[in-house]
Amino acid sequence: MRDVALAPAVTPPLTGGLADSVFDRADLDPTLPVLARRAGPPGTGWEEVTAVELRDEVVDLAKGLIAAGISPGHRVALMARTRYEWTVLAHALWAVGAEVVPIHPASARDQVEWILRDAGCVAVVADDEQGVMTVGTVCTRLPRLRHVWQLDAGALADLAERGAIVPYTTVESLRRIVLPDSTAAIVYTSGTSGRPMGCALSHRNLAYPCDTLLAGWAHTAAPPGEQPSVLAFLPLSHVYGIMIMVMCVRGGVLMAHEPEPTGTAFTSALTTFRPTYLYGVPSVFEKLYKTFLRTAQETGRGALFERAAQTAREFATAEERRRLGTGPGPGLELRLQHALYERTVYRRLRAALGGRVVRGTSGGSALDRELCLFFEGIGVFVHDGYGLTESSGGITMQPLGREKSGTVGRPLPGTEIRVADDGEILVRGPSVFQGYISDEQATRVALRGGWLATGDIGRLDGEGYLTITGRKKDVIVTSGGKSVAPALLEQRLRMHPLVHQAVVIGDGRPCVGALITLDPEFLAHWRAALALQGESRETREENALRDELARAVASANSAVSRAESIRVYRVLPEPFAPDNGLLTPSLKLRRDAVVRHYAAEIEAMYQARSRSRPGPPEPAEWDEPDDVFR
Structure with a gap:
């Protein structure tokens, strides 16, 4: 059995809940743009929302929730796409001590019923009429459900109006009694086999990996002197999406929302919002590569692209050897080839991503090493990280200046990783969940003496880099x-x-x-x-x-x-x-x-x-x- 752990990061101790970051940012830097929303249909510009404007929206909505009877410990389902209102709602719920229960809006009726009943939700916020109708078909079997709100029907404005009579001090009183170990979200596993299980994640669980990543890596997320920016497009019903949202709000990273993760809407969002940091799952980066190749072939430049792509991989491989101390770095001929393709190919590829992306992270499953090397070679450092719902997202990250493609990096500071004799990865640290709701037996199986049995199999090399090789059940x-x-x-x-x-x-x-x-x-x-x-x-x-x-x-x-x-x-x-x-x-x-x-x-x-x-x-x-x- 092999253990790896890094020293804890120097991050301020958490004293309250996740909503505090909205209020603290508004006090610290009220005019800083923190969110962006479309000013019109895809292809149009973006309207920035400052820290103080976000705080005021959160307060108004929190007052409305209080007026509607939402109290500390109540669970409210957010069954919506990746949109601006999701972020505002989540922080308003956290401000009053409620718990967020994310549900993907495309979930089947039976799955929606299961999650709402299992979590005991008292309210649901749905995207549109279709979502409301889905909930309506099962609500008679959900005795705790009291409210169904529809975003596209102006639910947030109605709540804000309803809460006008609630004093601001009531919100402040509720926000200040939220403790770090209070439950912030019940996030359901993907349910790839059997029913999904609800993972109880505390405010501390969600904040720790975010704050650790911000402390160690935030300065690399944008060109020097620029505010980092992220385009959120993965489902906020998944812990990966929630982690990105929390990290952006806590770190003052400008975040835009794109509910359509593919096609022209996504391409338009990249080129108009122009993020500095790109995150996604492997299929996103695979699709980008194939789009680059197809576009080059359609314009008669397929052979040029393939030569440039091979040079990018060779250049990145040589650079990796240099930074890991196993080689001298790119030779003169390779540097000249790379410089030529930088002028003719690579900068055009980066322009297709908005022209400002400097780094990226892939998660959800392993990213192909050759694809990592390709993106690094064209000037966009994209590397694997590792995490799962039960760990609130992040477990590992690539150490700066020692990145190793084909691995998911090393454990975040303060997190321990152990590989059992059968190859299963075990994790211990502040981000490990509180347990599965309504299933103590499953919790005991998953948490073994404080160690989370991830169900993933992998190996640690001599320097502590983790490679994921699959799932035990697969x-x-x-x-x-x-x-x-x-x-x-x-x-x-x-x-x-x-x-x-x-x-x-x-x-x-x-x-x-x-x-x-x-x-x-x-x-x-x-x-x-x-x-x-x-x-x-x-x-x-x-x-x-x-x-x-x-x-x-x-x-x-x-x-x-x-x-x-x-x-x-x-x-x-x-x-x-x-x-x-x-x-x-x-x-x-x-x-x-x-x-x-x-x-x-x-x-x-x-x-x-x-x-x-x-x-x-x-x-x-x-x-x-x-x-x-x-």
């Missing part, structure tokens, strides 16, 4: 007894431009297989670029696609041993999505649901392979991967 055991962690294979598959999603399977099977979905945007571009003519176009196109996917599988297999490699795969006709129940609202795979949904296809895939290979289906005989198209 490990595949083939019929030959080989244990395979699917995460690395899936990550490598997704790096091919045509691959959108990948699920590696093989439990009880003679070999590892994969279910693949294709990226619709890149597929359309790829088809147009083929320019095939004649009656056999469809057949030739399918053969070309088989060749491309064979290359994707071969690339993934190059990262693992022969026994762990993919030997059979199938291309599916539609992506995994929350709508078909194969992704959680936070876009995590529901592996069990995928296997059940495609049980017939999986069986046919393995049967087809067995028929093509007479005799016992021993793994050693499956030399080359077979593909099966629907």
Whole structure:
């Protein structure tokens, strides 16, 4: 068993609740812009909200909540997209000692009912009429629910008006009795297998990783002399989104909200708001890379982009060796090539991100090392961090000047990490949650002598850098007894431009297989670029696609041993999505649901392979991967 811990960061001790940062900032720097909201439809400018303006909105809304009967300890669900009102509401609720219960607005009715009942919510704030209708279908079975407020119907203005008679001193009295160890939020796990569980997170739990990151890394989040800025677009129903929100408000980082995380709205938000720091999940950075590549190919510069991308990775690799003391750094020829592509390629790529991004963080699952190196090489340091709902988000971060791509960094100061004999990562520190509500047995299983059993498997290197290799419950055991962690294979598959999603399977099977979905945007571009003519176009196109996917599988297999490699795969006709129940609202795979949904296809895939290979289906005989198209 291996332990790693860093000395605690020098951060001021927390004396109250999270809402205090709104009031403290307004007293310290009242004119500082802290939030930004759209002045009109996508493509228009942004309207900045100062610290004192935010405080006044929080106070007015807190008074309205008090007038509506919301008291300390009451739980209020926020079932809304990533929007300005979410941040104001959360801090108003914290100001009166209430607890926030985030729910993704796209959650199914049964899941909404489960969370509202399990948490005992007394009120729900919904985005729109659709959300109100969803709650309305289950509210008769929720005896504690007293209020359903709709943001798009002017609920906040109505609450502020209702609270006009409540004196400011009442808000102050309630805010000052909130203690650091009071519960701030009940955040539900993603529910990738079974019902989601409510994690009770205190004000201290949420504040500690944020304050630690601000103390050690905030100065790197913007060019010197500029105020850091962040575009919030991931769901605030997920702890990652909440952590970013809390960190921005506590650190005086200008934050804008974009409820549409993909497509033209997101692109417009990047280029108009122009953040200095970019955060996301691996799929966001994978999509950005594929968009860069597709755009270059469409303009006839695909070969130039690929050469520039390779130079970026080589340059970043040499720089990494230099800062880790294992190499001299980029040589003269590589520096000259990099300087050339800086003028012709890299600055244009950064312009597509708004032109001001200097750093970024990926979380949620492991980010491919080659992708880390690409972004670093074009001038945007993007590295993995690690955390989970039960740890209030952040557990690790890359040490400044000692960043190591392909790892999630080292534990945050004050946090301890231990890797058990079976590879499971255990965590102890101030951010570890209070427990699962209504489930003492699950809490006892998760918290072992003060250590949080994360369910993730990984390894620590000689310098204390942590590498995540997968989830314990996701490990595949083939019929030959080989244990395979699917995460690395899936990550490598997704790096091919045509691959959108990948699920590696093989439990009880003679070999590892994969279910693949294709990226619709890149597929359309790829088809147009083929320019095939004649009656056999469809057949030739399918053969070309088989060749491309064979290359994707071969690339993934190059990262693992022969026994762990993919030997059979199938291309599916539609992506995994929350709508078909194969992704959680936070876009995590529901592996069990995928296997059940495609049980017939999986069986046919393995049967087809067995028929093509007479005799016992021993793994050693499956030399080359077979593909099966629907």
